[in-house]
Amino acid sequence: MIRFENVGLRYGMGPEILKDLSFSVEPQSFQFLTGPSGAGKTSLIRMLFMSLRPTRGLIKVFDRDISLIGKNELPELRRKIGVVFQDFRLLDHLTTYENVALPLRVIGREESDYRADVVELLKWVGLGERMHALPPVLSGGEKQRAAIARALITRPDVLLADEPTGNVDPPLAKRLLRLFMELNKLGTSVVIATHDIALLEQVDARRMVLADGRLEIFD
Numbered sequence: 001m002i003r004f005e006n007v008g009l010r011y012g013m014g015p016e017i018l019k020d021l022s023f024s025v026e027p028q029s030f031q032f033l034t035g036p037s038g039a040g041k042t043s044l045i046r047m048l049f050m051s052l053r054p055t056r057g058l059i060k061v062f063d064r065d066i067s068l069i070g071k072n073e074l075p076e077l078r079r080k081i082g083v084v085f086q087d088f089r090l091l092d093h094l095t096t097y098e099n100v101a102l103p104l105r106v107i108g109r110e111e112s113d114y115r116a117d118v119v120e121l122l123k124w125v126g127l128g129e130r131m132h133a134l135p136p137v138l139s140g141g142e143k144q145r146a147a148i149a150r151a152l153i154t155r156p157d158v159l160l161a162d163e164p165t166g167n168v169d170p171p172l173a174k175r176l177l178r179l180f181m182e183l184n185k186l187g188t189s190v191v192i193a194t195h196d197i198a199l200l201e202q203v204d205a206r207r208m209v210l211a212d213g214r215l216e217i218f219d
Ligand SMILES: Nc1ncnc2c1ncn2[C@@H]1O[C@H](COP(=O)(O)OP(=O)(O)OP(=O)(O)O)[C@@H](O)[C@H]1O
Pocket: 011, 017, 035, 036, 037, 038, 039, 040, 041, 042, 043, 044
């Protein structure tokens, strides 16, 4: 589904922060990406989402070599990937409901068709009462849950989440993890970058550990 071969990354003239990464994200798989702060988790998530190009090596996403993909083709490919960024990236002029519904609107679905699904997901993540609020008045944890709901609503082929439980308390983190696992059961490959040990201990999933620029995988 996604394949990295000998991928290296450096920013500008700096040192290589990721070295010789070779791994695959298989269909329907579930994995945690972990490692100390600054190890390169966010950079790796950005490469998986094709928003950052490697400085060397090969990345294939849905069997396409990303170095050969034109900018005009990227949105279409990215539609199959749900992503939760650390800074949420919600649109401030749209309500929580509208933010979550946006990916469905973009693909031309009718509101009458998806409204109930969006409301149900918002309730599941505990935002039932906040669906008409604009992002600037949401708390950090609420924004995070809105970003998660937006990433899940299309049931993407791959879900990438960067510290998705960083702003919520342990019971809510557990609930969100359940949501990721449900999505995984429905067929989505899930990659969760986290250094939340409690979260890691709750699932016996594959672990991808970054340290000193290298990736070690524990299946
Ligand atoms: N745009 C950038 N320009 C230059 N250096 C960068 C840039 N983004 C990240 N870095 C550097 O690359 C390294 C990896 O950063 P990254 O954010 O990927 O790590 P991380 O594992 O996600 O960290 P954290 O857990 O603290 O979020 C760090 O040394 C960081 O300073």
